[in-house]
Amino acid sequence: MRTGGLLLVHAHPDDETLFTGGTIAHYAARGVPVTVLTCTLGEQGEVIGERYAQLAADQADQLGGYRIAELTAALGALGVNSPRFLGGAGHWRDSGMSGTTADPGLAESAEHPRAFVRSGDEAVQALVDVIDELRPQVVVTYDPRGGYGHPDHIHAHEITMAAVERAAETGWDVPKLYWAILEDPTMKAAGQAMNDRVAAGAVLPAQWIVPPAEALGGFPPEAVSAVIDIADVFEAKVAALRAHATQVTVSEYGLEYALSNNLALPIVAQEAFQLVRGKFAPGPDGREHDLFAGLTGPAE
Template identity: 60%
Template sequence: MSTGGLLLVHAHPDDETLTTGGTIAHYRRLGLPVTVVTCTLGEEGEVIGDRYAQLVAGEADQLGGYRIGELTAALAALDVAAPRFLGGPGRWRDSGMAGTPSAANPRAFVNSGDAAVDELVAVILELRPRVVVTYDPRGGYGHPDHIRAHEITTAAIEAAAAQGWDVPKFYWTLTDADLLRQHTAALARRTVDELPGALPAGWRLPVEAELAAMSTGGVTTVVDVSEVLSAKRAAFRAHATQVSLAPSGREFALSNNIALPVLPEEHFRLVRGRRGQVEADGFEHDLFAGLD
């Protein structure tokens, strides 16, 4: 058991790669212990293409088990030994999007109550992480399971502090609005300059409302992940039911075929603890800054 490292709490397999894959690979490259806790198996996820279509909840309902394998491969690409599921694999089920019948399932993660908090407290007391990362209060883009992950992580950190381990630094993972728009604009220019073939067939650029839904402000900390993008791209490829990576490796898309940039930075907001050294650009550049 390695203590004192980085703990990330994510809702579904693939979330760890989409928002924090570069950060995971970066700190593993530095030799720090990294643990990813995943709260569900992602059973209600949509899939890409016909190859996996019969795995979904309305058919064989085997997608969750399949995604364990995808998560295992993605974490291996990021140099994390194995997945860890909150309460064990299958304890809580993917709740689906807001308003869908899946949220009424008693096993849905949104119905996990105090038991989910208790399970995460046990993980925190076992690992004693110096840094914990999860989503902001709106869950990044509003998915109920992301919001629930935020709620239980916030509660578990408070409870663990009362039981012997006060997490020194707690962050929310964010997508910086300015950088997202900058890279999306560059992609739009390439679709003009490099046609045909700048994007895979069927993909499209995001519209402004979609960018607004995906981006946030209040960034305090920027982690440069440019040197580990190959690992992040490999993790994207591992999540083949959920993510497609463009041949260029510069863009990816989910099942909606909206092209998004693979960013060279990942962004965070410190919400507990003290910021370490702030650089000339006004940001921390290390989640562990200021810690011994």
């Protein structure tokens, strides 16, 4: 087992699985210490289905507590014992997407006094404290756009970048820092495979919208530093996606999923990363296949 291990900083429950679920399961299965640090409870999430719809922020406002249970189940499927929250569970609140309705009396989620986007230096220091405690060899978070522009994803990126810099001065210099990204050719190929399955007779939920492959995309290949093959833990990622049932629906085939927007997306068999701090140690194909490459050997 490698000391230090892997620290992943995510904004809401389900992000850990959507962006990095296969990588979490990959390293957990190999005995690498894995910590998933979630910044909010995801209180502003849109609820799929009627069973728990009244937990939403504009009704009972109890969704965050329920999502702790979903996160716990998802992490269990991925091989991680329990969730950990920045500042403690519920310390910062989901800020919501721009223009979404907050809880009663507030015009915008981001105006809530505990909104994560308002966390400022307190959140940076809270993350520094976690880094100093865990001394991770690898930290993973979002790219500067937060994957798809959610304000909390962007803020998680910002505080992670700031905390890694500060921790280097005060206690622990993180050896490698990555952004979790999508690779354009991989997404287009997976999208085409999804369309081919549908054309061959695969039946997806009627409300789902299947986009053309060319509509899917991501970063160009030259931006990808590392690729983790998750084929051997693919089912664990699918199980973790199913655990986030208020936020994610997975097809009966376990190859596609959709969020509340009903846009069908493929579940790809590899996860891509861009190295932004530390030593790049590629293999013969010019890419890393271990986030710990160049440190103390492969995480096997």
